[in-house]
Amino acid sequence: MTDQSQPIEGLGRPRLSQDRVAGLTLIAVSAFALWASSDLETGTLRFIGPGLMPRLLASLVGVTGLILLVLSFLRLGEAMPRIALRGPVCVLAGILAFALTVQTVGFAIAAPLLAMLAGLADRDMRWIELLGFAAFMTVGCILVFKVGLNLPIPILTIPGIIQY
Amino acid sequence: MKINRRIFGLMAAAMMTALPAIAAAEYPERNITLVVPFPPGGGNDAMARIIGDAMTRVIGATVVVENKAGAGGVVGTQSVQHAKPDGYTLLLGHSGTMGINPHVYPAAAYHPTKDFTPVGLISEIPLALVVNKDLPVQDVAGLIALAKEKPGALSYASSGVGTGSHMAAELFAHNAGIEIAHIPYRGSGPAMTDLLGGRIDLLFGVIPSSHAQIAAGKARALAVTGAERSATMSEVPTMQEAGVEGYEAALIYGLLAPAGTPEDVVAKVNGALNTVLADPAVQEKLAVDGSVPRPGTPEYHGKALDADLEKWGALIRDAKIEIH
Amino acid sequence: MDLMSNLALGFSTAMSLQNLGLAFIGCLVGTLIGILPGVGPIATITMLLPITFGIDPVGALIMLAGIYYGAQYGGSTSAILVNIPGEAGSVVTALDGHAMAKKGRAGAALGISAIGSFIAGCIATVVIAALAVPLTDLALRFGPTDYFALMVMGLVFAVVLAHGSVLKAVAMILLGILLSTIGSDLETGQARMTFGSLHLADGIDFAVLAMGIFGFAEVLRNLEGGEQRDVIRGTMGPLLPTREEMRRSIAPILRGTGLGSVLGMLPGNGAVLAPFASYTLEKKLAKRPQDFGKGAIEAVAGPESANNAGAQTSFIPLLTLGIPPNAVMAIMVGAMMIQGIVPGPQVMTESPALFWGMIASMWIGNLMLLVINLPLVGMWVRLLKVPYRLLFPAILIFSCIGIYSIDNNPMDVVFTGGFAIAGYLLIKMGFEPAPLLLGFVLGHLIEENLRRAMLLSRGELSTFAENPLSLILLMISVGLLLLSALPTLRAKREEVFVED
Numbered sequence: 005m006t007d008q009s010q011p012i013e014g015l016g017r018p019r020l021s022q023d024r025v026a027g028l029t030l031i032a033v034s035a036f037a038l039w040a041s042s043d044l045e046t047g048t049l050r051f052i053g054p055g056l057m058p059r060l061l062a063s064l065v066g067v068t069g070l071i072l073l074v075l076s077f078l079r080l081g082e083a084m085p086r087i088a089l090r091g092p093v094c095v096l097a098g099i100l101a102f103a104l105t106v107q108t109v110g111f112a113i114a115a116p117l118l119a120m121l122a123g124l125a126d127r128d129m130r131w132i133e134l135l136g137f138a139a140f141m142t143v144g145c146i147l148v149f150k151v152g153l154n155l156p157i158p159i160l161t162i163p164g165i166i167q168y
Numbered sequence: 169m170k171i172n173r174r175i176f177g178l179m180a181a182a183m184m185t186a187l188p189a190i191a192a193a194e195y196p197e198r199n200i201t202l203v204v205p206f207p208p209g210g211g212n213d214a215m216a217r218i219i220g221d222a223m224t225r226v227i228g229a230t231v232v233v234e235n236k237a238g239a240g241g242v243v244g245t246q247s248v249q250h251a252k253p254d255g256y257t258l259l260l261g262h263s264g265t266m267g268i269n270p271h272v273y274p275a276a277a278y279h280p281t282k283d284f285t286p287v288g289l290i291s292e293i294p295l296a297l298v299v300n301k302d303l304p305v306q307d308v309a310g311l312i313a314l315a316k317e318k319p320g321a322l323s324y325a326s327s328g329v330g331t332g333s334h335m336a337a338e339l340f341a342h343n344a345g346i347e348i349a350h351i352p353y354r355g356s357g358p359a360m361t362d363l364l365g366g367r368i369d370l371l372f373g374v375i376p377s378s379h380a381q382i383a384a385g386k387a388r389a390l391a392v393t394g395a396e397r398s399a400t401m402s403e404v405p406t407m408q409e410a411g412v413e414g415y416e417a418a419l420i421y422g423l424l425a426p427a428g429t430p431e432d433v434v435a436k437v438n439g440a441l442n443t444v445l446a447d448p449a450v451q452e453k454l455a456v457d458g459s460v461p462r463p464g465t466p467e468y469h470g471k472a473l474d475a476d477l478e479k480w481g482a483l484i485r486d487a488k489i490e491i492h
Numbered sequence: 493m494d495l496m497s498n499l500a501l502g503f504s505t506a507m508s509l510q511n512l513g514l515a516f517i518g519c520l521v522g523t524l525i526g527i528l529p530g531v532g533p534i535a536t537i538t539m540l541l542p543i544t545f546g547i548d549p550v551g552a553l554i555m556l557a558g559i560y561y562g563a564q565y566g567g568s569t570s571a572i573l574v575n576i577p578g579e580a581g582s583v584v585t586a587l588d589g590h591a592m593a594k595k596g597r598a599g600a601a602l603g604i605s606a607i608g609s610f611i612a613g614c615i616a617t618v619v620i621a622a623l624a625v626p627l628t629d630l631a632l633r634f635g636p637t638d639y640f641a642l643m644v645m646g647l648v649f650a651v652v653l654a655h656g657s658v659l660k661a662v663a664m665i666l667l668g669i670l671l672s673t674i675g676s677d678l679e680t681g682q683a684r685m686t687f688g689s690l691h692l693a694d695g696i697d698f699a700v701l702a703m704g705i706f707g708f709a710e711v712l713r714n715l716e717g718g719e720q721r722d723v724i725r726g727t728m729g730p731l732l733p734t735r736e737e738m739r740r741s742i743a744p745i746l747r748g749t750g751l752g753s754v755l756g757m758l759p760g761n762g763a764v765l766a767p768f769a770s771y772t773l774e775k776k777l778a779k780r781p782q783d784f785g786k787g788a789i790e791a792v793a794g795p796e797s798a799n800n801a802g803a804q805t806s807f808i809p810l811l812t813l814g815i816p817p818n819a820v821m822a823i824m825v826g827a828m829m830i831q832g833i834v835p836g837p838q839v840m841t842e843s844p845a846l847f848w849g850m851i852a853s854m855w856i857g858n859l860m861l862l863v864i865n866l867p868l869v870g871m872w873v874r875l876l877k878v879p880y881r882l883l884f885p886a887i888l889i890f891s892c893i894g895i896y897s898i899d900n901n902p903m904d905v906v907f908t909g910g911f912a913i914a915g916y917l918l919i920k921m922g923f924e925p926a927p928l929l930l931g932f933v934l935g936h937l938i939e940e941n942l943r944r945a946m947l948l949s950r951g952e953l954s955t956f957a958e959n960p961l962s963l964i965l966l967m968i969s970v971g972l973l974l975l976s977a978l979p980t981l982r983a984k985r986e987e988v989f990v991e992d
Contacts, residue, residue: 207538208538208541208542208823208826209537209538209541209822209823209824209825209826209827210822210826211826211829213826213830214826214829214830217542217545217830218830221545233542235538236900237694237899238690238691238693238694238899239676239690239693239694240676240681240693242690242693243690243693272681273681275683275690275693320950323947323948328678328681329678329679329680329681330681349947349950351944351947351948352678352679353678353944354678354940355816355822357759357815357816357817357822357825358759358760358815360813360815361632361759361760361809361813361815362635362636364632364813364815365632365633365634365635367635367636367948376834377814377834377835377836379834379836380814380834380835380836380837380838380839381813381814381836381837383836383837383838384836384837384838386813386837452832453830453832456829456832456833456834457829
C-alpha cells in the first residue's frame with residue numbers, strides 16, 4: 005500500500021492518516037452495533053443472554069478503534085490511499101442490475117446487463133468486444149448451467165409469451 | 169374410485185408425455201411445485217421428495233420439490249401463503265411451522281387453517297425419550313423420581329428452540345411436574361453427540377436414528393411419545409403406559425395449499441396423496457424418519473392442524489416457556 | 493486380517509463399472525460447479541443432491557462423495573485463480589495461492605494443491621479404515637468447554653494469518669465474530685440485529701460475505717491498477733510444480749495431513765480449523781516466514797492437505813455414529829435417509845458393503861480428482877491470460893450465478909455488492925479480510941459452545957479449568973498469542989525510536 009500513498013484530493017489537507025480513518029470507522033461500527041443490539045438481554049453467567057456477545061464484541065471493536073485513533077496522533081503512519089469511484093460505482097450498478105432482473109426478466113438479460121454496466125468500470129473498455137464477449141458468456145453459461153446441470157435459474161421470462 | 173383415479177392419472181401422464189402441446193383442460197395441466205421450507209438434505213426434504221416422486225406417477229403432472237429455506241421455515245411457508253390458490257403451489261407443513269412457530273416467532277403471522285387450505289395429512293412422527301446409557305434410572309417413573317430429588321440438575325438436549333424435540337420435553341416436564349434444564353443445539357446430530365458423550369442426560373429424538381444408537385448399546389429408550397407403541401422398538405412403553413397421564417406428542421406432517429384453493433383441486437391432490445400413502449414401498453421409505461402414515465380427508469387434516477396449534481399454544485402459555 | 497478383507501470388500505464394491513463411472517461423474521460435475529467463484533462444497537452438494545436420487549444407495553453415496561471432493565477442489569481452484577474462496581478452508585488457500593498466481597505460478601499452486609490433496613486423501617482413507625472405530629469414542633469426550641478452547645485457539649491462528657498490523661488483525665477478528673452474531677439466537681430464538689429483515693434471520697451466508705469482501709473487493713482494487721492488474725504479469729514459469737517446489741512441499745503436506753486427520757474426526761466440526769492450524773504451523777516452522785502471504789508454496793501445500801484430510805476424516809463421526817459433524821455431512825445424512833438408510837452405528841455391521849464401499853471410493857475419488865484436474869491445470873492457467881477488461885466481467889457473471897444459485901435469492905447478490913464496497917474500503921484502511929472471515933466462521937462455534945458450557949456447568953466458570961483438555965488448549969492459545977505479539981511489539985518500539 006506504500007506505493008499508493010498519495011493524499012486524498014480535494015480535502016484541503018495534505019495528508020490523511022490511514023490509522024485515523026480506520027480508528028474512526030471502527031468506532032462508528034461499534035456505536036452502530038451497540039445501538040442495534042441495545043434491545044437484547046445480557047443475561048447472567050449461567051443464562052448468557054443473546055445480547056452479551058454482540059455488545060461485548062462491539063465494545064471491543066470500539067476499543068481497538070480508539071487505540072488506532074490515539075496511535076494515529078502519536079506516530080506518523082501510512083497515509084490514506086486514494087479511493088476510486090468509477091470502479092465501485094459501475095460494478096455495484098452491474099450487480100444491482102443483475103439482482104433486480106435475474107428473477108423478473110431472466111438470466112439472458114441480467115448477465116449481459118451486468119457485463120456491460122460493470123465493463124464501464126474499465127477505461128480500456130471496447131464496446132463491440134465487450135458486447136460480443138457478454139453474449140458469448142451468457143450463451144455459454146446457459147448451456148453449461150441450465151441445459152447441462154439443470155440449475156433452476158430463470159433464463160427468459162416475458163409474461164404470456166415465454167417462460168424458460 | 170381410487171382405481172379410476174389411478175387410471176386417469178396414467179392416461180393423463182401418457183398424454184402429457186406424448187403430446188405436451190395439447191394441455192388438458194383439467195387440473196393438473198402443468199408442473200406442481202411442492203415447497204419445502206427447509207434446505208435440501210433434511211428430514212422434511214426427504215419426505216417431500218419421496219411423496220413428490222410417488223405423486224408424480226399418480227397425479228399426471230410432475231411434482232417439483234422446491235426448497236425455500238429461511239427463518240425456521242417462515243420464509244417458505246409465507247411464500248406459499250401468498251401464492252396463487254390454483255393448486256400448483258403446495259406446501260409441506262408440519263407441527264414446527266404450523267403448530268409451534270405462530271406462537272413463537274412474531275414473523276410467523278399466519279394461521280394454519282385460516283391462511284391455508286389443508287389438503288391432507290401425510291404422517292405422524294412420534295419421538296422416543298432417550299437417556300444416557302449410564303443414567304441410573306430404568307424407567308420413566310425412576311427418571312421423574314430422580315428429577316424431583318435433584319430439581320434442575322438433569323439436562324435435556326433439543327435440536328433448537330421451538331422444535332419438536334424442545335416442545336416434547338417441555339410437555340414432559342410440565343405433565344410430570346419436574347424441572348429439567350434445556351440445552352439447545354443446532355440440529356439433532358450435535359444434541360445426540362453430547363448425550364453419547366455423557367454431558368446430556370436425556371433428549372427426545374426421532375425413533376429410527378435413536379434406535380440405531382440404542383441397538384449399539386450407546387443409549388437407552390425409556391418411552392415413546394405416540395399414542396401407540398412403535399414397531400421399531402415395540403418393547404418400549406408409551407408415555408401413558410409409563411405413567412405420564414395425558415401425554416402424547418407426535419409431530420404431524422401434511423400437504424397444504426394457499427387459502428381459497430378450489431375444492432375439486434384439493435380433492436384431486438388429496439386422492440393422489442392417499443393413493444401414494446397406501447403404497448407399501450412409499451411407507452417403507454417414509455419409515456426411515458419414523459413416519460407413521462395417516463391418510464385422510466382434507467377436513468381430518470384441518471382438525472389435526474387446529475388441535476396441534478391449540479395444544480402447543482396451551483403448553484407455551486401454561487408452562488411459561490420463554491421464547492422471544 | 494479383518495481390515496484387509498473389509499477393504500477388499502470395499503474396493504470390490506467401489507470398483508464396479510457403474511460405481512467407478514458415478515465417482516467419475518461426481519468428481520467432474522462437483523469440480524465444474526465448485527469452480528464457480530463463491531460456490532463451496534455445501535452449495536454444490538445441495539444443488540446436485542437431486543441427481544443422485546434415482547441411483548441405488550451405494551452408488552448415490554459414492555457419487556455424492558465424489559461431488560464433495562470435486563467441489564472442494566473446484567473451490568480451491570477459484571480461490572487460487574480469482575481469489576474468491578467458496579468455503580472457510582479455501583480462505584487460507586486464497587492467501588498464498590492467489591499470490592502465486594500473480595507471480596505466474598498458478599499452475600504450480602493448482603498442481604501442488606491437487607497433489608497435496610491426493611496424498612492427504614490417501615493417508616486419511618487409511619486412517620479412517622484402520623482407526624475410525626477406536627477413535628470415535630475418544631472424540632466423543634470432546635465437550636463444549638473443549639470446543640470453546642479449541643476455537644479460541646483458532647482465533648489466535650487468525651492473528652498469525654495476517655501479515656500487517658496485529659492490532660488491525662485483532663479488530664478484524666472481532667468484527668468477524670460480531671457479524672456472525674447477526675441472525676436468530678440459538679438459545680432464545682430472538683432476532684439479533686436483523687432490523688426486522690427475514691433475510692437476515694438466518695444470519696449472513698459465508699459465501700456472500702467471502703465473495704463480497706474478498707473476491708469483489710479484489711476486483712475493485714485491480715480495476716484501479718491500470719496495466720498492472722492483469723493477473724499474470726510477465727513470464728510464466730513451468731506449468732507444474734518444479735522438483736524444488738515439490739521438495740519444499742512434502743513436509744508441509746504430511747504435517748497438514750496429520751493436523752487435518754486429527755481435527756476432522758471431532759464431531760463438533762473441528763475440520764474447519766485444519767487449514768488455519770496448518771498455515772500457522774508452517775509459518776512458525778518456515779525458514780522465511782516473511783514470504784508467507786506473498787506466494788509461499790508451503791502455505792498452499794500444507795493447508796490444502798489439511799483441508800482435504802479434515803474433509804475426509806469428518807466422515808468418521810457420520811460413518812461410525814451416524815452423527816454429522818458439519819453442514820456437508822448433514823446433507824449426506826439427508827441423502828442416506830432418502831435412500832432408506834438410517835444413519836447410525838449399525839450401518840457398519842448391517843451394510844458393510846456400503847460402509848467399506850464408501851471408504852474405498854474416497855480413495856478412488858481422490859485419484860480421479862488428480863486424473864481430472866492435472867490435465868485441466870493448463871486450461872485454468874490459460875484462462876488467466878484473458879485480458880483483465882474481459883476477465884473481470886466474466887468473474888462477476890460466474891460469481892453472480894453462483895451466489896444466486898445458493899438459495900435462488902437475488903437479495904444475496906445485493907448483499908454481496910454491499911460487502912464488496914465494505915471490503916474495498918477496509919483494504920484502503922489497511923485491514924485484511926482473511927482474519928475477518930476466520931472470526932466469522934468461528935464466531936458461531938465460540939459463542940454457542942461458551943453458552944452451552946455455561947448452561948451445562950450451571951454458570952461455573954471453573955468448568956474450563958477443571959477440564960484438563962480445555963485448560964491445555966487455552967494455555968497454548970495464550971502462549972501462541974504472546975509469541976506472535978512480542979516481535980511486533982518490539983518492532984513497534986524500534987519504529988518509534990527510528991521516528992524519534
